[in-house]
Amino acid sequence: MGCYGYAGKILFVDLSTKKAVAQDLPLDLAKTFIGARGFGAKLLWDLLPKGVDPLSPDNVLVLTVGPLAGTAAQSTSRWFVMFKSPLTGTYFRSVSGGFFGAMLKFAGYDAIVVRGRAEKPVYLWIHEDHIEFRDASHIWGLTVDGSREFLLEETNRNARFAAIGPAGERLVKFAAIVSDDYRTAGRGGGGAVMGSKNLKAIVAYGERRPKIYNGELFRKAVEEQVESYKKNPTFEGFHELGTNNGVYLLYVLGHFPTYNFKQIELENVDRFKPEVLENYIAKHYSCYGCTIRCGKKFKLTKGPYAGLFWDFPEYETHWSFGGNLGITNIEAITYANQLADRYGLDTISAGAAIAFAIELYEKGIISKREIDGLELRWGDPDVLVELVRKIALREGIGNILAEGVKRAAEIVGRGAEKYAMHIKGLELPAYDPRAAKAHGLSLATSNIGASHMIGWNKFEITGIPRKVDPFSTEGKGELAKYVQDETAMFEAAGFCLFPVNSGMITADLLSKLLYAATGIEEFKDTKYLWLVGERVYNLEKAINVREGVGTREHDKIPERILKEPVPRPPAKRQIFELNKLLDDYYKVRGWDTKTGLPTRGKLEELGLRDVASTLEKLGMLPV
Amino acid sequence: MGCYGYAGKILFVDLSTKKAVAQDLPLDLAKTFIGARGFGAKLLWDLLPKGVDPLSPDNVLVLTVGPLAGTAAQSTSRWFVMFKSPLTGTYFRSVSGGFFGAMLKFAGYDAIVVRGRAEKPVYLWIHEDHIEFRDASHIWGLTVDGSREFLLEETNRNARFAAIGPAGERLVKFAAIVSDDYRTAGRGGGGAVMGSKNLKAIVAYGERRPKIYNGELFRKAVEEQVESYKKNPTFEGFHELGTNNGVYLLYVLGHFPTYNFKQIELENVDRFKPEVLENYIAKHYSCYGCTIRCGKKFKLTKGPYAGLFWDFPEYETHWSFGGNLGITNIEAITYANQLADRYGLDTISAGAAIAFAIELYEKGIISKREIDGLELRWGDPDVLVELVRKIALREGIGNILAEGVKRAAEIVGRGAEKYAMHIKGLELPAYDPRAAKAHGLSLATSNIGASHMIGWNKFEITGIPRKVDPFSTEGKGELAKYVQDETAMFEAAGFCLFPVNSGMITADLLSKLLYAATGIEEFKDTKYLWLVGERVYNLEKAINVREGVGTREHDKIPERILKEPVPRPPAKRQIFELNKLLDDYYKVRGWDTKTGLPTRGKLEELGLRDVASTLEKLGMLPV
Incomplete structure (x- = not known):
């Protein structure tokens, strides 16, 4: 080409x-x-x-x-x-x-x-x-x-x-x-x-710079993009504190589960307020080509980790190594975060595995001997640091937790599955599905399990581009599909989701950038781009279907979320109405409601005729 | 110029x-x-x-x-x-x-x-x-x-x-x-x-490369230097393990004191054998322009620090964080070494301060309350890691140890000075003065206190260029002066002491390099270079004299070294005969034996007439 x-x-x-x-x-x-x-x-x-x-x-x-x-x-x-x-x-x-x-x-x-x-x-x-x-x-x-x-x-x-x-x-x-x-x-x-x-x-x-199809058009589109970023109301906050700008806010809004999703309240949560966190910032930095500069470096001047210089944990890690374990010691969270980065561990899943272990011990399901004599307690920074290391190195109890909570629960048995907070084996991130139904629906139906970034529902969480009641189940199939497809569209273009989810970038601007850069006529049309988003999402679904993990029975959510009502406002008494939401979602997707499988019609509409044929041969198209 | x-x-x-x-x-x-x-x-x-x-x-x-x-x-x-x-x-x-x-x-x-x-x-x-x-x-x-x-x-x-x-x-x-x-x-x-x-x-x-006076001469001199390095019998060992090649050897030779100089024996010392240490090496590296490549990087594949990548401790640190604390856990020594590097701590003095604290606690001079409730024990890696941190951050007992053992002993009082192993306030390095008298004499008279690199006695320790009985006191004034002046000469030229002490480089070759590079006629003469060495040494002494810390009463050595005989072979029953050795040394130096002060004659001989006059005005020339 x-x-x-x-x-x-x-x-x-x-x-x-x-x-x-x-x-x-x-x-x-x-x-x-x-x-x-x-x-x-x-x-x-x-x-x-x-x-x-x-x-x-x-x-x-x-x-x-x-x-x-x-x-x-x-x-x-x-x-x-x-x-x-x-x-x-x-x-x-x-x-x-x-x-x-x-x-x-x-x-x-x-x-x-x-x-x-x-x-x-x-x-x-x-x-x-x-x-x-x-x-x-x-x-x-x-x-x-x-x-x-x-x-x-x-x-x-x-x-x-x-x-x-x-x-x-x-x-x-x-x-x-x-x-x-x-x-x-x-x-x-x-x-x-x-x-x-x-x-x-x-x-x-390498030193091969990409050639731009139409330099003048492209320059204008980038200028428009930068302008759009700068006038966005979230720009300043993102720049100042990155995703940590949202920790306290999302706590107040009821999205921030604590103690392995048992609670929604946290002692000393004030330590997550922006005015406290900003004191730790030593440096702002950005990824390649991004004026947002949401990356933060962190300086500890007191306590056992004083002098150490680490990446600032993101929102998710302040939750997974913090709130979800009852820990508000920023120094320990930051230290453990950096250990995880250096050992090469996902902090969300690692934190969830630790929360799972603490709750099992609390409930008496595992004995002290099984956890290497450790005293597993909520709120203990030493437990966090020690278990991050043990998981990374597969030492003792870490060797079991390293399997992820789903498999760890199977290994432990004794009803441990009840406390394993995962979807399709992927540990839940820092959003309570009960407090945001379309967001929860994205999690439940996601092709990769409980990822917060595969369908982050800005309508419900931040009211962008318009505020939608997060507790209602009405129209949530449509909203879940919308963000899933939008995410797939922008990610097919290689975009970061922060400007997408905060409304800094639109499909219209995406189209301008893509066309000016590539000269591909089809990219001039935003409807086409949306179609690609949906195509990508459906193709990913098709891979799961082919692998035997893509049906309605796989779109599950932990029992705790389905049965235990949220104990506190603002989401007090909310549970997650999975079946109702799934019916709505599959219908909007044009998939089969009973099996959750994509239909031939939908796949063909998306230009995935061969995919449909393959699934049909496997007996994985709805009849 | x-x-x-x-x-x-x-x-x-x-x-x-x-x-x-x-x-x-x-x-x-x-x-x-x-x-x-x-x-x-x-x-x-x-x-x-x-x-x-x-x-x-x-x-x-x-x-x-x-x-x-x-x-x-x-x-x-x-x-x-x-x-x-x-x-x-x-x-x-x-x-x-x-x-x-x-x-x-x-x-x-x-x-x-x-x-x-x-x-x-x-x-x-x-x-x-x-x-x-x-x-x-x-x-x-x-x-x-x-x-x-x-x-x-x-x-x-x-x-x-x-x-x-x-x-x-x-x-x-x-x-x-x-x-x-x-x-x-x-x-x-x-x-x-x-x-x-x-x-x-x-x-x-910067990008300013030094100009060479005579490129052809210089190239030849460098070639001769590289040849000389390569044929030196220590080259291979230095390259393979750096200074760690000597840990076990110097232990066997009786130079490696243990337990704050109480002993000369160490349990599990086999762990310091070259064939064990070499298993940890991940990488050899060199300083700018050096074929020796004595620098080592270290890989830990087991234990609590597994996966961590650190600089390999030098000989001295394997002693100060190891043998002198009764510790032979290489992983912990390496970890603590790197903590010290990152906090910016001298590992010799830090280790000596820790040994001092452990012995004070062992002797009942300080209580558990005074050491923050820690259980200070010989051979405990956790004590090492914790105290390195506390010293660097001046926490609790670390705040006192951070003053160095001399001042810490003054703060503690209660006879603690007896266990403070220092000369002029500088903590002793990994050589027992009793086992090498000229080396010990260099330490005792050194202008900077107990540094192992200001007069490392190759005659006694490695028998380079000729073997001298390390226990004898005969001729040791001359030998101490020789290495002190030689060291000053090579260091005035900016040389590393490893090639000097191992006999890879001679004054003759130094002269060739210096003259070819600079064109300064005087540098053609090795006698002149030796004179500069002695001049530098005497000028440093004069600074100490001017500061009031340059007399015989400052050339002390810890009581333990003077009075307690070495308990084991090969240096069994040796003590350090300070006064006899000092008399000999001052005489050879041309200094006043009674006061230890440099004489006008010696200073003038070295071209330091103004220095003599200044000291005279201060009443600091011997009468």
Whole structure:
């Protein structure tokens, strides 16, 4: 293709044979799926063998960026990782920021497809057309910060990378993939997939800047984007405190569950107020090409961790390592957060696993002997720090928790499942589904399990673009579908979701940016872009259907959320009305209400006729 | 001067007025003192106000490199820091490696003289002719690794720096100055001097390569040097394990005191054998321009610190954090070592302070309440890690130990001084003076206190260049003077002492390198170079005399070394015969035996007539 916006190449890597082959990006793929998450869905659909063990060499790990990555467009240099998840058994997409995405583009690739398993630990060194499988035995076993020094020294000081730590090597089911600047593709166990392939890191460097189709149009669109960001009412708050601006607010709004979802109240929650948190900020920083600069560095001047300099935990981690464990000690949360980054652990799942263990001990389901003699208590920072380490290194009780709460509950037995807060095996994030029904519906139906970023409901949570009653069940199928498709559309373009969810960016502006950058006529039409979003979402669903984890029976939600009413205002007495919500949702989706399966009609409407045929052959189309 | 070898500039910095002025390097200074440690002695003699409080703005911190720094000559890019020490009250020289020394040269300076005190924390950004006093309030409080990210991002990714951590800021009396690559000018409290000046770091970048006077001669001399290194019998061992090659060997030879010098035996000492230590090595690395590559990185694959990646402790730290505390847990020693590097603490003094505290508690001199309820025990890794932190942050008992063992003993009283193993306030390193008399004599008479690197006696310890009975007192004055002057000579040229002490480099080769690089005729003569060594040594002594800490009564050694015989072979029954050794030494030095003061005759012989006159006016010349 006459390549604008895109790098124009896909790199196919086979670790078993140590072969890497670059192929031209098919124009048709670009048109049909835009890029990034879109490419991931299509490549996995095409390449993932049905029923594959996620930790076998046959699992496929797809790393992608969008057509705007590495350009002047704002917030568009995210890198996406798609794979079959060892945590959920479903299709998975994990995503992160920093500079690695832009660098992949500069190295000359829109997507990297990794298959096979190296005989011994390796890292992949991608230097434009030169691809090397480098021995990684000397860094196998090291944390991300330890590996960092080797990787950059051995390649290029200005290279960027995505690596795993000891957690990924030890196949912790929720091991993360961590970039050189500690941005993580955290969820779903991509780190374990890399670990299972003996792939310690992917390092990239290049100087190939993407060509822009229409420079003048593009410049204007970017100016409009920057203007739109600056006049957005959430811009200032995002800049000042990042996602932490929302911790206290979401607590007040009743979205912030505590003590493993038992409660919605938290002692000393004042410590999460913006005016307290801002005292810890040492530095603002941004991902490649983003004026929001939501990244924060953190300075501790008192207490046992004084002097240590760490990434500031995000909203989610202040919840998973904080509120959900009854902990409000910011220093300990921050320290544990950074340990998790360096070991390469998803903080949401790790925190949920710790909350699960504490509640099991509290309920008398597990004995002190089973938890290595630890005194598991709510609100104890030492428990947090110790269990993060034990999970990452699979020590003692950590070896069980490293399986994720779903499997850990199966191992423990004795009714432990009741306290395992997950959907499809993915631990719940910091939003109580009972307090936001469309948001909860997105979680319940999500193709990757309980991810807060696959359908974050701005209508309900922040009232953007218009306020909707979060407790009502009316029209929530439509709202859930809307944000799921919108998210898929923007992520197919490689966009960060913060500007999307805060209303800084519209489909109209997305269209301008995409067309000006790529010159692809179809991208001029926002209806087409929405169609791609829905197409991507349905194709991801189809992968789950093919894998046998894509029916109504998989769209579950923990019993506690279904049966225990919220004990306090503002969501007092709310439960989650799963069945009613699902009926509405499947109908709006054009899927079969009884089975939750996509219909031939819907798939054909989305240009996925072949997909429909494949599912039909498998007996997985509704009759 | 027609500038060869040297950068040709001295930078005078006044932090109080935020003025920096560069002056041409006087040729006479270069000829008379060569550079590096030589420049430090001369500049301190000239500029240090008599009787200054080491932590006041009037203390002078001199940072220097030698004329071979940044050239192809091997092991010659050390950076030296001279100041009046807050730990000892004496003149002090502290020294380190890495790349910072070469970069100072590339930035265009042979020496930097820092005076005054900034009103608020600053760092100095030296970019060739551009000198900036940059606000450092955002990194004040951070560890060295935390600061690193800011300093390099805010200046130049390829810049190099020397910085302090929380220990220096808190004026811990043995706070270190740490480079970007964690090489430290550890001893004597240079970090506290920087802290007292509100100077967080000195960052340098430049592209000015030193000019060589005679390229062909120089190339040949460097070739000869590399050849000499390679054929040296210690080269291989240094390369394989660095200074750790000697841990077990020196233990066997009886130089390795244990349990605060109470014993000379250590349980599980096998863990320090080269064949065990080499299993931890993940990487060899070198300072600028050195084929020895004695630097090691360390990988822990088991235990509580698994996955963490740290600098390998040197010989001294395996002693101070290991043998001297009864600890042989390599993982804990390594972890504590790196904590110390990141907090900016001298590991020798910190370990000695911990040993002192443990023995006081063991002897019942301090109570559990006074040590924050800790159970201080020999051989307990947790005690080590906890006390390193407490000292660095001046918490509880750490606040007293942070004063160094001499002052801590005064604070405690109750006879604690008996267990404070120091000379002139500087904690003893890993050599038992009783087992090597000339080496011990160097320690006792050293101008900076008990430093192992100011007169390391290769004759006694390794038998280089010829073996001398270490227990005999015969001829030890001469041997002590020889290594002290030799050390001063090589350090005036900016040399690392490892090649000197292992016999890889001779004065003859030094002379060739210096002359070829600088074209200074005097440097052709090795006798002249030896004279400079003695001159530097005597000038440093004169500074101490002027400060009132340079007489025989200051050349003391701990009572335990004087009175308690070594309990085990090979040095069984040895004590340290201080007075006999001192008499011999002063005589050989041409100093007054009764007072230990340098004579006018000796000073004049060394070209230090003005120095003699000054001391005379102060009544500090022997009558």
